[in-house]
Amino acid sequence: MPLQIVHHPDYDAGFAVNHRFPMSKYPLLMDTLRARGLAGPDALNSAEPAPASWLKLAHAADYVDQVISCSVPEKIEREIGFPVTPRVSLRAQLATGGTVLAARLALRHGIACNTAGGSHHARHAQGAGFCTFNDVAVASLVLLAEGAATNILVVDLDVHQGDGTADILANDPRVFTFSMHGDRNYPVRKVASDLDVALPDGMGDAAYMERLAATLPELSAKAHWDIVFYNAGVDVHAEDRLGRLSLSDDGLRTRDDMVIRHFRAQGIPVCGVIGGGYSMDVPALAARHAMLFEVASDYAR
Ligand SMILES: [Zn+2]
Numbered sequence: 001m002p003l004q005i006v007h008h009p010d011y012d013a014g015f016a017v018n019h020r021f022p023m024s025k026y027p028l029l030m031d032t033l034r035a036r037g038l039a040g041p042d043a044l045n046s047a048e049p050a051p052a053s054w055l056k057l058a059h060a061a062d063y064v065d066q067v068i069s070c071s072v073p074e075k076i077e078r079e080i081g082f083p084v085t086p087r088v089s090l091r092a093q094l095a096t097g098g099t100v101l102a103a104r105l106a107l108r109h110g111i112a113c114n115t116a117g118g119s120h121h122a123r124h125a126q127g128a129g130f131c132t133f134n135d136v137a138v139a140s141l142v143l144l145a146e147g148a149a150t151n152i153l154v155v156d157l158d159v160h161q162g163d164g165t166a167d168i169l170a171n172d173p174r175v176f177t178f179s180m181h182g183d184r185n186y187p188v189r190k191v192a193s194d195l196d197v198a199l200p201d202g203m204g205d206a207a208y209m210e211r212l213a214a215t216l217p218e219l220s221a222k223a224h225w226d227i228v229f230y231n232a233g234v235d236v237h238a239e240d241r242l243g244r245l246s247l248s249d250d251g252l253r254t255r256d257d258m259v260i261r262h263f264r265a266q267g268i269p270v271c272g273v274i275g276g277g278y279s280m281d282v283p284a285l286a287a288r289h290a291m292l293f294e295v296a297s298d299y300a301r
Contacts, residue, residue, distance in 0.1 A: 002040060003293060003300035004105040004112040005033065006098040008047040011116040013087040021081060021130050022278060028286035029115055029274070038293050045105065047098030047114070050138060055096065057141035058134055058168050063126050067092060067133070080127040092132035095119065099135035099229075099273055100142050106227060106271040107148060111264065111299050113292060117273030118231040120156055120179075121187065123167035129160070129186060136229045136273060137168040140175050149226035153219060154178060155259060156193075157212075158233025158275040159243035163191040170194055178219055180212065182236075182244040195219070201244040205251035208236070212255060216262045228263045232256055233275025234288040241278040252288055256295040264299045272296055 007030060015023035033039040055064040066072045072084040082088060095116035105112035120136065121129030136154055143149040152175045156162035162179040169175040176194045183198035190196065195218075197211060234252055235243035247255065263270050272292050279285040 001109060001300065002043040003038060003297040004045055004109055005039060005043050005115060005293060006045045006047050006102040006105065006112065007115045008094045008098060010087070010090055010094055011098070013085070013091040015082070019082070022280070022282050022285060024282050025277065025286050025289065026116065028282055029289045032286050032290040033115070033293055036290065036294065038297055045101060047094045047101055049090065049093035050096035050100060050133070054100065054138055054142050055093070055133055057145060058124065058137040059122070060125050076126045080132060081130045084132065088132065096133045096135040096138050099139045099271070102273070103139045103143055103227060103229070103271040104148070106269040110301060111260065111270045111272070111296050113272035113296050115274060118158060118233055118275030119164070120158060120162040120231060120275070121160070121164045123164040123191070128164065130276070131164060134164045134168055136231065137165050139271070140169060140229065143227065144174055150174065151223045151226050152176070153225040153228045154231070155219070155228055156180070156231040157236065157255065157259070158231050159235040159240065159245055160185050160233070160276060161187060161190045161196065162193055162231070163187045166191040166193040176219070176222060178215070180215065185242070185244050199245060202246050204246045205248055205254065208245065208247060208251065209254060209258065212258055216259070220262070220266065225263070225268050227269045227271060230259055230270055230272045231275040232272055232292040234277040234285065235275070237277070237279070237288060239279050239281070239284070241280060242276070243278070249288065253291050253295060256292050260295055260299050270296070
């Protein structure tokens with residue numbers, strides 16, 4: 001069976017091409033996956049919007065209602081970075097439902113990936129930093145509520161610290177949150193994860209892989225994980241507009257392989273989400289996001 005991929009055309013909320021958030025990376029990612037033969041009908045699964053009851057497991061009920069009814073206060077919209085229009089609201093519900101579906105597919109097949117997700121700055125009270133709902137936190141809490149998982153590990157390698165995920169989950173003993181990120185990157189005020197590794201500006205492939213290789217066994221030793229959520233943000237790349245690290249394309253591929261191989265070798269299901277990426281060269285950006293799927297497909301059975 002090919003790698004199971006969760007997708008929806010409305011992950012793309014159709015922002016202007018010069019918007020600070022490169023929304024066109026979503027359709028371009030799908031084009032890339034199709035071109036590489038990864039998006040056949042036996043691979044693609046359609047995301048459905050997460051119902052409010054799921055979203056409220058991770059977020060304040062008032063905020064969830066505001067997003068669904070597109071009545072988010074302007075002050076919060078400014079923190080998110082865009083107004084919550086009907087398309088943005090739908091996109092947030094779909095991306096979150098997509099990560100829940102990808103997690104279920106990962107439990108069934110060993111590995112699955114969402115072509116969106118990794119909205120790790122959304123905290124309990126509200127969204128922030130281009131993140132409306134925290135899909136990984138919602139999916140974790142849905143699996144726990146359903147009894148589909150007992151011990152969950154979040155491996156967040158986006159260049160930005162996973163402050164929202166930590167805000168929602170760091171005090172939940174059932175979920176271990178790990179974030180490895182650029183120390184001087186957004187957010188200025190970090191929220192402590194269960195384990196944070198803060199990296200200096202400009203760190204390149206070799207030093208990065210060394211830190212990662214040293215940390216993965218530490219994570220495995222903590223518990224028997226029922227599932228790992230892997231945020232494969234590509235904003236660690238040297239050409240990213242927002243990130244301060246200096247990974248190469250080869251480095252990204254090595255990183256993804258290192259993480260997936262590590263957990264799959266122990267039979268632990270891996271649910272991949274794409275996380276951040278902010279290069280102005282959107283085709284190059286989409287190709288970088290596609291690496292997660294290319295690497296993951298080597299581990300699908
Ligand atoms: Zn990021």
